[in-house]
């Protein structure tokens with residue numbers, strides 16, 4: 001597979017980002033550091049590949065990192081200072097692509113990890129992008145609508161040195177949505193003097209967004225779950241599903257699996273959730289949320305914690321919340337047959353080792369949740385050509401690309417005799433390394 005016999009000179013010394021660089025987290029930092037986890041996954045996958053040390057060191061390191069501090073005028077006329085980041089992990093395969101996260105838990109290391117995972121995700125899906133991620137340390141629920149708009153427009157301006165339809169294309173992630181993307185698109189366009197819809201994806205359809213983008217991550221996850229069941233000879237009509245995280249991803253997975261006759265036995269949000277062995281109708285839970293309720297006080301089911309949900313005896317566990325949910329502390333208690341990683345980084349490398357011994361079929365995050373960025377790519381293509389496709393065409397393309405990527409991960413896993421995660425990472429890393437070698441080292 002791929003190019004390993006390149007003539008590129010090795011750059012093992014003098015690298016700006018050697019493996020022992022002290023300001024980058026090493027494994028000693030522990031399971032809770034997402035970047036340290038991303039690096040541990042990378043190291044494991046790369047050990048199967050015959051890549052030059054300088055190539056490995058380049059791919060191990062973020063290409064560029066922007067940290068910004070900026071003031072926002074609050075409704076009270078007080079000025080508050082917020083911290084934000086935009087990290088480009090790799091620019092080898094094209095412009096960088098990746099979401100923007102608004103959360104109190106955002107750190108530079110988290111953004112670095114998420115950017116690196118975007119590189120592998122895009123490469124795995126054969127999208128012509130490198131990986132990026134952005135984040136602002138803020139709880140968007142604590143801001144008024146206008147404060148959120150001002151914060152977004154200012155952050156967009158701060159990162160506009162990197163952003164552009166041909167250089168770096170943001171999208172929604174945790175805590176952001178299509179409205180936030182609309183403000184970013186408008187801010188960027190105002191600075192340029194004309195509308196540039198292709199600068200972000202996940203926009204409202206009215207301003208150049210794609211049909212099917214909002215549901216794309218969940219739909220893509222469902223495609224991979226069904227592919228996994230086919231492979232394991234499981235019958236979807238009798239299968240039980242537990243969903244951690246009933247947000248944009250988890251709720252769509254629950255709805256689409258429910259529609260094909262699977263039984264959704266439990267759902268949770270960050271504050272806990274509900275379990276009903278007879279099955280829940282996700283539409284009822286969504287109506288309850290729209291009426292101002294929370295997942296955990298949905299009637300007609302027993303309350304459970306997130307920890308309980310992970311340990312349920314079910315066929316499919318969908319981890320669609322956030323990082324580091326399945327760790328060395330609880331991995332041996334996971335009893336599902338399939339783990340579908342709708343979130344980025346829900347399983348730590350330590351937990352992966354435990355899951356290997358329990359035989360669970362893991363659909364790794366960079367495959368499982370790749371539907372979002374895949375339809376983002378379709379949105380970007382539609383914006384660039386100013387010609388838009390109907391939703392069934394988008395969904396058909398998504399289905400084809402997800403199923404193809406699933407198959408390629410299975411083939412790679414069989415070839416290298418490795419776990420699904422290692423297979424997905426091996427395939428992605430090899431593709432980026434190949435591109436790097438073919439392009440050559442400048443100058």
Ligand code: GLU
Nearest residue numbers: 098099171173372373376
């Ligand atoms: N934030 C999503 C992800 O983690 C989507 C990124 C995108 O569409 O660019 O994959």
